[in-house]
Amino acid sequence: MSEATSNPNHPPQSEEELAAAAAMPPTDPLADAQAELLNLKAQNADLADQYLRAQADVQNARRRADDEIAKARKFAVEAFAESLLPVLDSLEAGLAIPNVTIEQIREGSEATLRQLKRALERNKVVEIAPAAGTKFDPHHHQAISVVPAAQEPNTVVTVLQKGYSIAERVLRPALVTVTAPK
Template identity: 60%
Template sequence: MMNDPQNPENNNQNKELEPIQAEEAAKEAANELTPEEKILALEQQVADLQDQFLRAKAEAENSRRRAIEEVAKAHKYAIEGFAEHLLPVVDSLTAALADQSDDLVKVREGVDLTMKQLMSALEKGRVIEINPVGQKFDPHQHQAISMVPSEQEANTVVTVLQKGYMIAERVLRPALVTVSQPK
């Protein structure tokens, strides 16, 4: 099909094809890189990927280091809240030692209030008292000192010689108990 200047229909078709052909020619020219140009492009791509890898690796290392530091701080300052709850108890004991009066009733009241402060501080620190009188002996929470004759069922805690304590479901100190003997 020749381009006939006399035929206006052929000119319109050629004008419509020109932009498409030019675009295809540009694509072909872009794909026709020399081997050296392809190597340079690939080397640049490798360098970019290596840079991205190193940055990602550094970020991961920084995140790991920050996590280790946070755990260390958590361990170091974990007792801080509990210590804050104990400070009023220390203040009360200091005031009791500074008191020069001989009134034993006041001293006993002060010791009782200080004990209540201490128990409150322990509760706030999630320390729970183990006082198992009348319960079945549990070797995970109790330490039997002796067995005594009793009217209670065998292996029942008869007396508590020293209260035990738990913190967050873990035994901090077992209760020292006497247990009833089998009949």
């Protein structure tokens, strides 16, 4: 075997290297390419399988998240409705009593109002009722009218209707009268 055919980068120098080079079977470039092609096909199939599994995992996670969101919405409304049932029961019980006096109606209405407020508080519904002199906040208040007053300009004079928020989000702004700018 000549030096040019064994290893062009490092020609054998000793007799041992020459013997080892002669003992190695000649490499077939076609066989090597076919073996490498089979290896790459196997790797490709493995990666394709991993990709499909990852896609399925993502779709399953998305489906589970959507189901959890739907359940959370459903049960949130359910819990809120459940907290209002005692208020409904009180109103029905009050209307079922014959020959009621004005004082009894007032007492029943006040008790029912307390129940309703507790139910709203349990469900994080917060009242927006700014005190007179509070700075007008357009995020929580809606000015119905502007009046001249001895207060600072752009402050609340009176609350015409309370507002409500839930989890820092305004459900309904408080309707207020505001002082005129000077």
